Amino acid sequence: MGFAAVARVTDERWVACQVLDNIGFGLPAGGELDVQTTLCHEVRQLREVIVIDNVAEDPVYCQHHTPRLYGLQSYISVPVILPDGRFFGTLCAIDAKPAKLSDPQTVTMFKLFTDLIGFQFDAAEKLNSTRSSLIDAKTASELREQFIAVLGHDLRNPVASITGGISILSREPQSDKSTRVLSMMRGSVLRMSALIDNVMDFARGRLGGGIALQRDQETSLQPTLEQVVSEILSGHPERRIEANFQLSGVVPVDHQRIAQMLSNLLGNAVTHGSPGHPIRVDAAIVDGELRLSVANSGTPIPKESLQKLFQPFKRGEGSSSLQGLGLGLYIASQIAEAHGGQLDVHSDEAETRFTFRMPVEPQHGQAAE
Numbered sequence: 001m002g003f004a005a006v007a008r009v010t011d012e013r014w015v016a017c018q019v020l021d022n023i024g025f026g027l028p029a030g031g032e033l034d035v036q037t038t039l040c041h042e043v044r045q046l047r048e049v050i051v052i053d054n055v056a057e058d059p060v061y062c063q064h065h066t067p068r069l070y071g072l073q074s075y076i077s078v079p080v081i082l083p084d085g086r087f088f089g090t091l092c093a094i095d096a097k098p099a100k101l102s103d104p105q106t107v108t109m110f111k112l113f114t115d116l117i118g119f120q121f122d123a124a125e126k127l128n129s130t131r132s133s134l135i136d137a138k139t140a141s142e143l144r145e146q147f148i149a150v151l152g153h154d155l156r157n158p159v160a161s162i163t164g165g166i167s168i169l170s171r172e173p174q175s176d177k178s179t180r181v182l183s184m185m186r187g188s189v190l191r192m193s194a195l196i197d198n199v200m201d202f203a204r205g206r207l208g209g210g211i212a213l214q215r216d217q218e219t220s221l222q223p224t225l226e227q228v229v230s231e232i233l234s235g236h237p238e239r240r241i242e243a244n245f246q247l248s249g250v251v252p253v254d255h256q257r258i259a260q261m262l263s264n265l266l267g268n269a270v271t272h273g274s275p276g277h278p279i280r281v282d283a284a285i286v287d288g289e290l291r292l293s294v295a296n297s298g299t300p301i302p303k304e305s306l307q308k309l310f311q312p313f314k315r316g317e318g319s320s321s322l323q324g325l326g327l328g329l330y331i332a333s334q335i336a337e338a339h340g341g342q343l344d345v346h347s348d349e350a351e352t353r354f355t356f357r358m359p360v361e362p363q364h365g366q367a368a369e
Contacts, residue, residue, distance in 0.1 A: 001093035003027075006080070006117060009040045009089040017089070023096065039066050040090045043077045047087060049107060050077045054098035074099035078110045082122045091117060105172055112165045119158050155196050163189050187235030197260055198327040201334070211331075211338045213254040222247040224255045225262060225283055225292075232266045239270055240278040247283055251290050251360055253339055261335045261343075262292065264328040265354050269296040272352070290341070290360050295353040301345070309345060332356075 002023030008015045014035040016027055027033070035041050039050050039061075052058050052075040055067040067075070077092035091114045100106070130147055166185055174182065201211055222245045229243050262281070269279045273296030280295040301309065310333040329343075332354075336343040341358030 001074070001076075001099065002095040004091070004093040006091055007040055007089045009035065009038075009044045009087075011035070011044075014038050014040055025094075037066060037069055039064075039075060040077050040092055043079050043090050043092075044087055047079050047081070049079070049110075050075065051102045051107065052076070053100055053102050056098075070094065071096055073097055074101055076101045076106070076110060078107075078114045080114045080118045080121070082118050082125075084122070088118060088121055090114075105169055108165055108168065112162050115158050115161055119155070155192065159189060159192050159196065183235070183237055190231060190235040195327075198264070198331045201260075201331050211257065211334050213257060213338055215252045216250075216255050217252050218250060219255065220247060220249075221251045221253060221255060221258065222283070224259050225281070228259045228262045228266065229281060232263065232270065236270050239275065241266070241281060242278045243281045245281075245283045247285065249285070251285070253290070253358070257335045257338070258292070261332040261356065262294070264332045265294040268328055268354075269294050269352075272296070272298060274298040285360055288360060290358045291355060293353055293355040295351045297351055300349055301347040301352060306345060306347065310343065329354075 003019070003021050003025040005019045005027070006017045008017055012035060014033045016029055016031045016033075018029050019025075019027060019031075021027065043050055052061050052067075055061055055064075055073050055075070061067060061075075067073070072094040074095045074097065075092070077090045079090055080088040082088050091110060126147065162185070166182055166189065169178075170182055225245055225247075226243065229241050233239070233241055266279065266281070273279055277297035281293070282295075283290070283292045285291075310329050312327055312330040333343045336356050336358070339358050341356060343354060343356050345352070345354050347353075
């Protein structure tokens with residue numbers, strides 16, 4: 001589509017929040033249209049999707065004033081509904097040429113995007129409201145922790161919706177471009193799921209719940225670690241991960257928590273490691289310890305950052321705010337401590353390596369290595 005926009009639509013105004021203009025339509029972010037001249041006005045009234053593949057062949061809109069006014073031949077507009085049911089606006093796209101937009105795959109993709117957009121606006125609104133009510137630093141800290149707990153819980157529904165949509169679309173025939181887009185979306189969902197787990201664990205820890213463990217005394221840990229590596233690779237097929245697992249016996253750990261820790265460490269390696277070099281993952285029982293390590297090449301971590309690396313809301317100096325809340329390594333260290341172990345880091349010009357060590361009692365009939 002030549003032009004797309006997220007628009008705030010009311011009874012009296014149509015305002016572009018953000019635009020993608022590939023045809024010189026000439027409307028920037030912040031620009032306005034006469035709401036009465038738009039089809040988004042009808043979307044607001046009906047709260048239903050409007051899709052036009054070809055204006056000239058459409059029995060409802062072939063004589064409508066909007067296509068004539070703006071010279072469009074194809075059009076789609078999907079309502080953006082906030083989680084509390086309020087209508088915010090639309091995600092709409094137009095083009096001067098006909099386009100096949102009414103197929104379920106395209107409509108489903110637009111609906112998934114509007115779900116995510118609606119939740120983003122709602123979260124931003126809640127955050128602004130929270131900030132405006134802060135009185136002092138203590139109140140700010142308490143409200144932030146309550147907010148991320150609610151946010152982490154409420155995020156699960158839209159993430160589950162997007163995951164389901166990706167699964168549905170993946171079963172359909174795909175072009176090379178759509179395959180790449182689905183792969184990127186799958187990677188984004190993995191990162192969102194990891195962030196949800198992290199904020200929920202952080203909130204539980206700060207609000208008194210702590211990180212609870214359910215140790216598995218019967219199942220091998222190795223398949224769990226292999227599954228985590230497979231999931232990270234599915235979201236980042238362009239990266240290479242070399243895994244070496246030597247865990248023949250059963251290690252009494254919480255598999256879900258160890259998987260979460262490994263996922264956080266691998267996500268950190270993907271973000272900060274050199275794309276041209278493989279990420280190395282090793283796990284084995286050595287000298288009565290479970291040792292699980294993740295190593296990557298790339299720029300070493302500054303010495304001044306190492307001391308606060310496992311603190312919440314801390315990232316390396318100069319890190320982009322888009323890289324996350326800085327909770328991943330903190331949660332990983334808390335999982336290590338909950339298991340009676342520790343998480344260490346060593347970083348130099350050769351590699352950055354995070355290593356989890358946990359004492360392991362020899363199993364009956366199994367000699368320690």
